[in-house]
Amino acid sequence: MKPSERDRFVLSTGKEFNAFNQVIGLDPTEIGDDISIHEGSDGTVYTNYEHEYKDAEDCFTNAELIEIANYMIEQWNNVLATLKSC
Numbered sequence: 001m002k003p004s005e006r007d008r009f010v011l012s013t014g015k016e017f018n019a020f021n022q023v024i025g026l027d028p029t030e031i032g033d034d035i036s037i038h039e040g041s042d043g044t045v046y047t048n049y050e051h052e053y054k055d056a057e058d059c060f061t062n063a064e065l066i067e068i069a070n071y072m073i074e075q076w077n078n079v080l081a082t083l084k085s086c
Helices: 062-085
Strands: 002-005 008-010 016-018 024-026 036-039 043-047
Touching: 024 062
Parallel strands: none
Antiparallel strands: 002 008, 008 016, 024 036, 036 043
16 A cells, blocks of 8 residues: 555555545544444545445455555554654
């Protein structure tokens, strides 16, 4: 996963998604079967389950969710390293 331009990310699968100001988060109360990835502006980016307003191809696969999680872990590890070096 990598940023492709402002507010946009590309996964290794080629799927692209927007995340306002490149902010990606999740609601810890939604961990389990229904995981929603949220972005920095107005709500849910994609999920691993279908909604009436989402097509199946818009949903993240488990592999894509793992890729996003690994990316965010790397970002937080960079923050942690910076804080420890101050």
